[in-house]
Amino acid sequence: MRKIRLIWQIFPPYLILTLGVVVSVTWFASSSIHEFYLEQTEDELDILARLAIQQIPKPVSSDNIEAIDRFCEKFGDTAAIRLTVVDKSGVVLGDSDEDPLKMENHLKRPEIQAALKEGVGRSTRFSHTVDTEMMYVALDFTDESGNTIAVIRPSISISEIDHVLSGMYQKVLVGALVLAGLAVAISWWISRYITHPLGDLRKGVDRFARGDFDKKLPVPATAEIAELVIAANKMADQLDDRIEMVESQRSELEAVFTSMVEGVIAVDMDYRCLNMNRAASHFLGVSLPKVLGKRIDSFVRNEELFELLNRSMESREVTERDITLVSGVEERIYQVRGTLLHDASRNEIGVLLVFNDVTDLRKLQSLGKEFVANVSHEIKTPITSIRGFTETLLDGAKEDPEDTERFLTIVMKQARRLEAIVEDLLSLSRLDQSDEADTNLLEDCNLEPLVSSCIQGFEQQAAEKSINIEFQSPPEYWVQANSNLLEQALGNLIDNAIKYSEPDRGIQVTIEEVENEAVVSVRDQGIGIPEEHFPRLFERFYRVEKGRSRKLGGTGLGLAIVKHIAKLHLGRVSVQSVHGKGSTFSIHLPKGSFTRHED
Numbered sequence: 001m002r003k004i005r006l007i008w009q010i011f012p013p014y015l016i017l018t019l020g021v022v023v024s025v026t027w028f029a030s031s032s033i034h035e036f037y038l039e040q041t042e043d044e045l046d047i048l049a050r051l052a053i054q055q056i057p058k059p060v061s062s063d064n065i066e067a068i069d070r071f072c073e074k075f076g077d078t079a080a081i082r083l084t085v086v087d088k089s090g091v092v093l094g095d096s097d098e099d100p101l102k103m104e105n106h107l108k109r110p111e112i113q114a115a116l117k118e119g120v121g122r123s124t125r126f127s128h129t130v131d132t133e134m135m136y137v138a139l140d141f142t143d144e145s146g147n148t149i150a151v152i153r154p155s156i157s158i159s160e161i162d163h164v165l166s167g168m169y170q171k172v173l174v175g176a177l178v179l180a181g182l183a184v185a186i187s188w189w190i191s192r193y194i195t196h197p198l199g200d201l202r203k204g205v206d207r208f209a210r211g212d213f214d215k216k217l218p219v220p221a222t223a224e225i226a227e228l229v230i231a232a233n234k235m236a237d238q239l240d241d242r243i244e245m246v247e248s249q250r251s252e253l254e255a256v257f258t259s260m261v262e263g264v265i266a267v268d269m270d271y272r273c274l275n276m277n278r279a280a281s282h283f284l285g286v287s288l289p290k291v292l293g294k295r296i297d298s299f300v301r302n303e304e305l306f307e308l309l310n311r312s313m314e315s316r317e318v319t320e321r322d323i324t325l326v327s328g329v330e331e332r333i334y335q336v337r338g339t340l341l342h343d344a345s346r347n348e349i350g351v352l353l354v355f356n357d358v359t360d361l362r363k364l365q366s367l368g369k370e371f372v373a374n375v376s377h378e379i380k381t382p383i384t385s386i387r388g389f390t391e392t393l394l395d396g397a398k399e400d401p402e403d404t405e406r407f408l409t410i411v412m413k414q415a416r417r418l419e420a421i422v423e424d425l426l427s428l429s430r431l432d433q434s435d436e437a438d439t440n441l442l443e444d445c446n447l448e449p450l451v452s453s454c455i456q457g458f459e460q461q462a463a464e465k466s467i468n469i470e471f472q473s474p475p476e477y478w479v480q481a482n483s484n485l486l487e488q489a490l491g492n493l494i495d496n497a498i499k500y501s502e503p504d505r506g507i508q509v510t511i512e513e514v515e516n517e518a519v520v521s522v523r524d525q526g527i528g529i530p531e532e533h534f535p536r537l538f539e540r541f542y543r544v545e546k547g548r549s550r551k552l553g554g555t556g557l558g559l560a561i562v563k564h565i566a567k568l569h570l571g572r573v574s575v576q577s578v579h580g581k582g583s584t585f586s587i588h589l590p591k592g593s594f595t596r597h598e599d
Contacts, residue, residue: 018183026176033168038135041161042122045137045154048079052152053141060141060150061087065101068094082134084153085141086112093150098129111138115151124158133158197225205232263334263355266341267309271295274350283325283334283355305336305353312338312351322358333359386411445486447477447511451520454490455509458498465503469494473511479518479589481569486587489565490520492558493585497524500583517571518589529577537575538563562587 052075057067068085076083076096085094090107092100106112114121115138127134138153197220204217216236217229257264263280267273273291281288286299297306304323311319319338324331334355341350390411455469462469497507505525512519529537538559559573562585566573570590577583 015184015187018187019180022176022179022183025179026172030172033172037161037168038124041135041156042137045081045135045156046120046139048081048083048154049137049139049152052083052154053139056085056141056152060085060093062091062093065093069100070094072096079154080156082155082157084155085150086153087150088116088148103129109136109138111136111153112151114138115140115153116148121151127155135161197229201225201229201232204229263353263357265296265353265355266350267296267353268350269313269348271297271309280353280355283332283357308336308338309351309353312340316340322362332357333362386415443480443483444478445481445483447479447518447520448473448475450483450487451490451509451511454487454494457491458494461495462498462507465498465501467498467501467503467505467507469507469509471509477511477513477518481589485565485568489562489587490522492562493522493587496558496585497522497526497583500524500526502526514588519586520589521584521586523582523584525582528579528581529575529583530579531577534575534577538573559585 052071055071055075057064057071060068072083072085072094073096081096083094083096084092084106086092086106086109090105090112092103092106094100095103109123110125111121111123114123119140121136121138123136123138125134125136126132134155134157136153136155138151140148141150141152142148200220201217207215216233219226219229219233257275258278260277260279263283264275264277265273265280266275272293272295276288276291278288281291284300291299296309302323302325304321308319308321308323321336323334323336325334326332335358336356337354338351339354340348341352343349451473452471455471458469494507494509501507501524507525508521508523510519510521510523512521563573566587566589572588574586574588575583576586
């Protein structure tokens with residue numbers, strides 16, 4: 001059986017369909033134009049009828065038939081229409097084309113009947129008078145009392161309308177022929193567009209059949225053909241690129257393996273290193289190529305790790321423990337999990353060790369435990385003191401007024417200390433609820449009056465120790481900040497400066513711009529802080545001199561609160577100190593929230 005090419009199966013039906021659409025559109029357009037022009041002609045005849053009513057000579061009756069007839073002839077010639085005037089009894093009073101005296105009664109004409117009944121009548125019919133098909137529009141003519149006197153009827157020959165429309169039809173036909181030509185060309189182009197990729201596919205499959213897999217088939221835009229091409233390319237890939245696919249998968253697994261944050265070591269049953277990722281080599285401080293194939297004890301000296309390996313091999317279960325390794329000069333804590341490795345046949349071939357660096361986590365846990373212990377100790381101390389002196393009073397000391405007053409003073413002091421600790425803890429708890437500043441609570445703050453107001457609150461405390469507080473600042477330093485929190489932080493720094501300064505010394509508070517940061521500094525001439533305390537200075541309950549701090553009424557939480565408030569403003573705190581000469585604590589507000597206003 002002779003095979004027919006696909007293009008000759010697609011092109012003829014597509015062409016017939018396209019031409020059918022063009023013919024349908026042409027017929028519809030011609031019909032629409034015909035109907036539209038007829039409606040327009042009726043509207044024009046209606047307008048001419050109304051115009052004739054205004055110009056017709058009076059009276060409109062058989063007594064004035066000559067004048068009316070002349071008017072009809074003149075009006076008809078001017079408007080290129082036929083104009084007829086008929087009285088209400090059907091007698092023709094004037095006609096632009098015929099002698100009204102020779103014309104028969106028009107009372108039975110449908111348009112005349114409609115005009116007498118409804119005021120307007122329209123009709124398209126054959127006229128025996130002029131022997132052609134005419135379009136009529138009739139309007140009634142009334143006197144001042146609203147009584148119908150006559151009917152004005154303009155009309156036009158349908159042949160004249162058809163003559164005008166024939167020109168339009170010719171243009172539509174020309175357009176239709178042009179569209180038909182375009183349809184043929186587009187149909188052929190689309191058919192070629194559809195069948196061309198199939199030809200390329202056939203050639204490509206022939207090339208694959210000859211064993212040439214180097215050049216892949218281009219994927220066309222047509223979805224169905226694209227699926228065939230993709231399938232053919234996949235077939236070629238499966239026949240020629242199997243090894244390459246395996247290598248690619250291996251490379252992907254290797255990329256994942258090496259980019260893992262966790263350290264991974266694969267060890268066989270003889271403790272030889274099968275593989276290791278970059279993180280593990282960094283944790284152990286070894287070079288990966290040098291340790292592959294070597295026993296793990298040749299480059300790692302850690303008994304805990306070997307115990308974990310042995311337990312993993314013997315228990316056949318996942319084992320886990322924390323192991324401390326030295327990385328450079330720093331000890332790091334790793335959570336190590338060991339699990340058996342199996343091959344494709346489920347044979348045990350070794351152990352997989354996964355290292356997670358938990359140094360920071362363990363430090364946080366240690367700090368948490370230390371914090372709980374410190375809170376317990378700090379709260380227990382005033383409670384024990386309050387309880388002890390209260391029991392002493394109850395045991396009879398209250399009989400001595402001097403002892404009673406002294407004991408109650410001590411109880412009040414310890415209660416206030418306990419209240420200060422609780423208030424600071426609550427402040428820290430509130431600050432811990434957010435990692436960054438809530439921008440809805442920030443506002444434009446001028447630092448100069450804010451710091452001045454804060455200093456005024458400590459003037460009496462400073463005066464008691466004969467300490468003078470100096471303040472230096474430009475008239476306007478504006479930042480985006482929570483004024484209440486920022487004032488609390490500054491208050492803690494000023495309070496500490498007063499507490500740890502000797503009498504008759506000075507304190508300087510300054511505001512300046514340093515490297516696009518707004519820096520508020522509090523400088524004292526107090527006892528100073530040794531440099532080894534700097535790393536932990538802003539930890540909760542950390543004190544340089546615990547006895548003196550408690551004696552001065554400190555809770556050990558003030559600097560921690562300052563650090564948290566600075567962090568909530570996306571800023572930081574810093575300290576500079578020389579032991580025995582004084583300290584400078586500074587709050588740095590970042591460039592993004594700092595704006596300077598010049599006068």
